[in-house]
Amino acid sequence: MSxxxxxxxxxxxSCAGAALGCYMVSLRVASERAKLESVETQIVMAQRDIRLxxxxxxTRGRLSQLERWNAGAFAxxxxxxxxxxxxxxxxxxxxxxxxxxxxxxxxxxxxxPAPEPKAAPIGEPATDDAGTEAVTTVATEKTELLHQASxxxxxxEVPATTTAAIPLRxxxxxxxxxxxxxxxxxxxxxxxxxxxxAKPVQKKTADTVIATAKPIAKKPAEIVAKSPxxxxxxxxxAAVAKPMTKPVRIAKADTVASLSAKSAKKPAKDHxxxx
Amino acid sequence: MNAPSPALVAxxxxxxxxxxxxxxxxxxxxxxxxxxxxxxxxxxxxxALRILYLAAFGDHAGAKEGLTALVPDRGDxxxxxxxxxxxxxxxxxxxxxxxxxxxxxxxxxxxLAQLMPELSADQYFxxxxxxxxxxxxRRRAAPGLVEAVNAIGEPGLAIEREPDRLYPQTSLAxxxxxxxxxxxxxxxxxxxxxxxxxxxxxxxxxxxxxxxSSPIQQALExxxxxxxxxxxxxxAAGVVMDVHTGEVLAMTxxxxxxxxxxxxxxxxxxxxxxxxxxxxxxxTFKPFTLAMALDSGVVTGPGQMLNCPDTLPVYGRVIHDTxxxxxxxxxxxxxMESSNIAMGQVADRLGKTRQQAWLKKMGxxxxxxxxxxxxxxxxxxxxxxxxxxxxxxGFGQGIAVAPLQLAMGYATLFNGGIYHPPTILxxxxxxxxxxxxxxFTADTSYRMRSLLRLVVMKGTGKKADAPGYRVxxxxxTAQKIINGHYSQTINLTSFAGVFPMxxxxxxxxxxxxxxxxxxxxxxxxxxxxxxxxxxSRTISRIAPMLGVAPNMNREPNMSEVLxxxxxxxxxxxxx
Numbered sequence: 118m119s120x121x122x123x124x125x126x127x128x129x130x131s132c133a134g135a136a137l138g139c140y141m142v143s144l145r146v147a148s149e150r151a152k153l154e155s156v157e158t159q160i161v162m163a164q165r166d167i168r169l170x171x172x173x174x175x176t177r178g179r180l181s182q183l184e185r186w187n188a189g190a191f192a193x194x195x196x197x198x199x200x201x202x203x204x205x206x207x208x209x210x211x212x213x214x215x216x217x218x219x220x221x222x223x224x225x226x227x228x229x230p231a232p233e234p235k236a237a238p239i240g241e242p243a244t245d246d247a248g249t250e251a252v253t254t255v256a257t258e259k260t261e262l263l264h265q266a267s268x269x270x271x272x273x274e275v276p277a278t279t280t281a282a283i284p285l286r287x288x289x290x291x292x293x294x295x296x297x298x299x300x301x302x303x304x305x306x307x308x309x310x311x312x313x314x315a316k317p318v319q320k321k322t323a324d325t326v327i328a329t330a331k332p333i334a335k336k337p338a339e340i341v342a343k344s345p346x347x348x349x350x351x352x353x354x355a356a357v358a359k360p361m362t363k364p365v366r367i368a369k370a371d372t373v374a375s376l377s378a379k380s381a382k383k384p385a386k387d388h389x390x391x392x
Numbered sequence: 393m394n395a396p397s398p399a400l401v402a403x404x405x406x407x408x409x410x411x412x413x414x415x416x417x418x419x420x421x422x423x424x425x426x427x428x429x430x431x432x433x434x435x436x437x438x439x440a441l442r443i444l445y446l447a448a449f450g451d452h453a454g455a456k457e458g459l460t461a462l463v464p465d466r467g468d469x470x471x472x473x474x475x476x477x478x479x480x481x482x483x484x485x486x487x488x489x490x491x492x493x494x495x496x497x498x499x500x501x502x503x504l505a506q507l508m509p510e511l512s513a514d515q516y517f518x519x520x521x522x523x524x525x526x527x528x529x530r531r532r533a534a535p536g537l538v539e540a541v542n543a544i545g546e547p548g549l550a551i552e553r554e555p556d557r558l559y560p561q562t563s564l565a566x567x568x569x570x571x572x573x574x575x576x577x578x579x580x581x582x583x584x585x586x587x588x589x590x591x592x593x594x595x596x597x598x599x600x601x602x603x604x605s606s607p608i609q610q611a612l613e614x615x616x617x618x619x620x621x622x623x624x625x626x627x628a629a630g631v632v633m634d635v636h637t638g639e640v641l642a643m644t645x646x647x648x649x650x651x652x653x654x655x656x657x658x659x660x661x662x663x664x665x666x667x668x669x670x671x672x673x674x675x676t677f678k679p680f681t682l683a684m685a686l687d688s689g690v691v692t693g694p695g696q697m698l699n700c701p702d703t704l705p706v707y708g709r710v711i712h713d714t715x716x717x718x719x720x721x722x723x724x725x726x727x728m729e730s731s732n733i734a735m736g737q738v739a740d741r742l743g744k745t746r747q748q749a750w751l752k753k754m755g756x757x758x759x760x761x762x763x764x765x766x767x768x769x770x771x772x773x774x775x776x777x778x779x780x781x782x783x784x785x786g787f788g789q790g791i792a793v794a795p796l797q798l799a800m801g802y803a804t805l806f807n808g809g810i811y812h813p814p815t816i817l818x819x820x821x822x823x824x825x826x827x828x829x830x831x832f833t834a835d836t837s838y839r840m841r842s843l844l845r846l847v848v849m850k851g852t853g854k855k856a857d858a859p860g861y862r863v864x865x866x867x868x869t870a871q872k873i874i875n876g877h878y879s880q881t882i883n884l885t886s887f888a889g890v891f892p893m894x895x896x897x898x899x900x901x902x903x904x905x906x907x908x909x910x911x912x913x914x915x916x917x918x919x920x921x922x923x924x925x926x927x928s929r930t931i932s933r934i935a936p937m938l939g940v941a942p943n944m945n946r947e948p949n950m951s952e953v954l955x956x957x958x959x960x961x962x963x964x965x966x967x
Contacts, residue, residue: 143447164462172479176560180610195933198860198942 465555466576467589467596469569471606472641472818476560476599477569478583478651480576483532483556486541486549490520490527493548497521500546504529507540532556557583563648565609567664568602568640568764568816571651579654580662582816585763601818603639608632611933612642616902619926620646623907623917629665629795630926631901632934635803635890637819638812640762641898641938643667643796668766670792671903674870675730675852675919676888677788679840681739682727683805684750687836690741694724694843695956704733707780711736711787714869714918722956727843728851730867732787739786740779747782751791753831754804754811760797761813768794788868789878795886799901802888806896809837841948845893849950850957856889856924858931860942864896865889865927867919872906882906885919889927892940894948902926 187193202208469478486508493500501516508530511519519527530537531554542551557572570581577591578584582602589595612630620628632642645665649657663669685691700717703710715729726734739747751757751772759767771792773781784790793801796814804811809832817823844864847853852867868886871878886903890896902923913921935942 140444140447143444147447147449161462168462168479169481172476172481172558172560175476176558176562179561180564180606181562181614184610184614196936198858198932198944201860201936201942203941 463593463597465596466557466572466591468599469582469590470599470601471565471604471609472601472639473605474599474601475606477565477602477604477606479558479560480555481558482553483558484535484538485531485552485554485556486529486533486538487526487552488520488529489525489548489550490522491525491548493520493546495546495548500544500548503544504541507537526550532558559651561606562652563650564606564613565604565642565644566648566651567645567666567766568604568643569651571654580766581664581764585765585816601820601822602816603634603641603818604643604816605641605937607937608934609642609644611937612900612902612930613644613646613648615926615930615933616644616904617646619904619907619922623904623910623913623922625904625907625922627660627665627905629669629901629903629905630930631666631796631799631899632930633799633803633814633899633901635807635896635899636812637825638800638803638814639819640796640799640814640816642934643816645669664764664766665795665903665905667760667762667764667794667796668768670768670771670794671884671886671905672789672792672870672873673795673798673886673888673903674788674868674884675732676798676866676868676886676901677785677791678727678730678735679805679844679866679888680750680754680801681735681742681747681786682723682843683832683836683840684746685738685742686839687750687832688742688746691723691738693839694722694727694953696723697721698723698726698734698737700726700731700734704736706736706740706783707778709780711783722958724843724846724953724956725958727866728846728957730847730852735787736783739783742782742786744777744779744782747785748777750831751785753829754801755813756791756793756797756801760794760800762796763816770794770797788870795901795903798886798888799899802890802899802901804831805840806837806890806899808834839952841893841896842950842953844890845948845950846953846957848889852918852920853887853889853924855920856887856927858891858928858935860944861931861935861940862892862894862943862947863889863927863931864891864893864948865900867924869918869920881917883917885917885923887919887923887927889931891931891935892943892946894946897940898935898938900927900930902930 202211464480466480468476468480470476497520498513498517501520502513504516505511505513529541533541538551541549555576557576559566559569559571566581568581570583570585571579572583573579578587582600583590586600589600612632616628616630619625628644628646630642630644631640633640643666645663647661649661654662665671682691686693697720700713700719700721702716702718703712705711711732713729713731713733715731716733717725717729717731721729721731721734723734723738725731748757755761756770757772759769773785773790781790800811800814803814809830810828811831812826812828815823819825841864844866845862846864847866848857848863853865856865856867857863865888868888870884870886871880872882872884873879874882884903884905885907886901889900889902891898891900904923904926907917907922909915909917
């Protein structure tokens with residue numbers, strides 16, 4: 118009974134509560150919105166201040182003013198053309214140590230004795246003759262100098278030496294094709310390289326030696342190239358064997374040799390240790 | 393007694409009627425009352441709804457005006473690097489309403505005279521006593537002064553903030569930027585040309601980006617200003633332009649003015665010599681003549697020989713050379729020594745029709761196509777254009793163009809032969825580069841490189857060389873017309889240079905008006921002595937900023953021209 122009589126009151130109260138709740142929500146929204154607006158306004162005002170300050174700084178530090186200060190106090194000038202560097206290499210060139218003549222240094226004669234030929238590994242055919250040995254050493258040095266002019270030879274030389282690096286002892290063991298091809302080289306093409314190299318040394322001048330030394334250098338490579346490589350892996354090795362000049366000597370010091378020629382790896386090591 | 397009382401008997405009909413009326417009235421009244429109540433309730437509901445609406449969506453009492461973005465009253469002008477060249481800021485303005493002054497006017501006048509001494513106390517007093525409603529005392533006042541004036545406490549004084557146009561770089565590129573009038577509308581330069589863009593609320597929020605580069609402009613202005621002072625010239629102009637796009641990187645006219653106080657400028661300072669002024673620029677025209685001749689096959693190459701006597705009488709006039717050959721000379725030599733006689737002959741072979749057609753294509757017969765409004769119309773012989781005029785135009789006499797046009801011509805000649813209209817706006821997405829139109833063949837453009845490099849290496853423009861930057865160019869010394877005659881002493885010297893010559897990228901044109909001889913120039917007033925060094929110094933300064941790497945080992949192909957140079961020193965050795 119009482120509940121029914123108060124029903125309308127409850128209705129009004131709940132309506133009022135709901136309306137109040139809605140109003141509170143909207144009030145909250147409005148106040149948040151107002152805060153946002155004020156923040157936005159602050160941002161704009163700050164931007165305006167920044168702009169004003171930037172303008173003031175820009176005006177006080179205007180270029181004509183800087184120029185005046187520079188003329189009066191700093192005296193800075195534009196860099197000269199030779200003050201510009203093309204890159205790190207040119208920068209490094211600037212600090213190159215100057216060449217100084219050391220008068221205390223021992224006198225070195227212009228006609229220095231030829232370096233002692235190194236002991237050839239056992240069983241190497243090319244080093245039998247002392248004369249040929251000397252010629253090939255000279256040829257090596259000269260051709261190395263010649264090769265420096267071209268960037269390509271540097272990379273090619275490495276695998277080339279690997280084929281030749283294999284001493285005879287190792288070669289005989291190995292079954293690999295290019296290596297095997299290297300063996301018949303002195304035999305097959307007969308004495309051609311040997312003759313060509315040996316002759317001018319004894320009779321002609323050093324210049325012709327270099328000239329003739331080249332074909333020698335090429336010869337083994339050609340032979341290697343000619344020999345039919347069956348494995349595709351072998352092909353590049355044969356192809357790059359061209360500039361090879363003096364096989365054994367370079368190969369000893371070359372560490373790359375062991376890396377590029379897999380089959381020759383072991384014997385090469387043996388050889389070095391043998392030395 | 394028997395008479396029945398009316399109350400006991402049936403009511404009288406009129407009374408009944410009365411009751412009926414009352415009831416009716418009552419009903420009407422109820423109705424009206426109800427209606428009024430409804431109206432009232434409706435209003436209350438409306439108000440309540442409105443309040444609710446306002447509470448939910450409306451602005452509150454503390455809300456400020458919607459400042460969501462910073463849109464200046466007039467658009468900014470910035471250079472190609474984004475540095476401001478013109479801005480609108482709020483400045484303090486001090487004004488006075490003489491009618492509203494309530495204090496002692498004499499004391500006020502004395503105080504004002506103390507604070508702002510540009511007027512005396514008497515003048516202030518006269519102003520205060522005048523019946524004018526309003527006048528400005530100071531615009532763009534310093535904050536300190538505003539504070540002091542405010543401290544006077546006179547209600548008649550009006551202190552307000554007003555938008556004001558400020559040019560932070562003061563006189564830098566003043567003729568390009570221009571200035572605004574008192575109403576804030578553009579009165580000159582870019583301010584005038586782009587007034588609509590700068591004042592339109594839709595576009596003014598985005599700054600107007602010019603092709604001008606402030607550091608390059610400053611370098612050009614400084615070097616040119618120094619030369620102008622050194623040689624006591626009455627004026628100077630300079631233009632630096634990108635040959636591939638036609639963008640003007642720097643353009644100056646001296647004497648310059650301060651656009652912040654544009655009203656104080658003299659007409660001479662206001663005059664833009666680079667675009668509005670037209671001048672006979674002399675020998676700087678010769679490369680055009682030669683290019684036209686090469687292009688049309690009149691001249692086969694730098695090795696072609698011409699007869700170069702000491703003087704050449706043509707059509708009743710005698711042409712002279714400053715360095716007369718008196719022998720046969722090659723085209724390369726003629727260019728190197730700037731021979732009027734040789735170039736006159738080349739122009740004569742070219743003929744009037746072809747010369748006019750080419751000059752038209754290069755835009756030398758019309759106003760320059762730049763956006764600025766201050767443009768001068770070139771002066772040409774017009775109807776008097778005959779064979780003699782063709783010859784004189786061949787070496788730069790008888791035609792007057794603006795220095796900007798000369799730069800434009802060199803840009804066309806050295807960018808491969810394609811004409812692009814000069815522009816003051818930065819080329820980019822907002823302002824794309826047009827296709828341009830071909831004027832010279834690419835081959836002619838290429839062959840001219842070594843010829844102009846030769847002028848700087850061995851010829852009249854030696855002092856314009858900037859080591860490592862491969863400058864090529866041509867000097868021009870034009871005699872000024874004084875009282876209708878070419879003066880023998882008063883010159884207008886110019887230099888048009890291009891760098892780096894092995895792959896042309898920028899053109900620089902420099903002009904000095906009436907330079908005087910100094911001790912250092914040994915009495916000469918020719919271009920090689922006064923403007924050429926300006927070019928050298930300016931290029932040394934600006935080329936690194938423009939990304940031109942100096943290289944002492946690069947040159948255009950000089951073997952195309954050097955064989956055709958007669959070396960006098962070798963003759964003496966042989967003898």
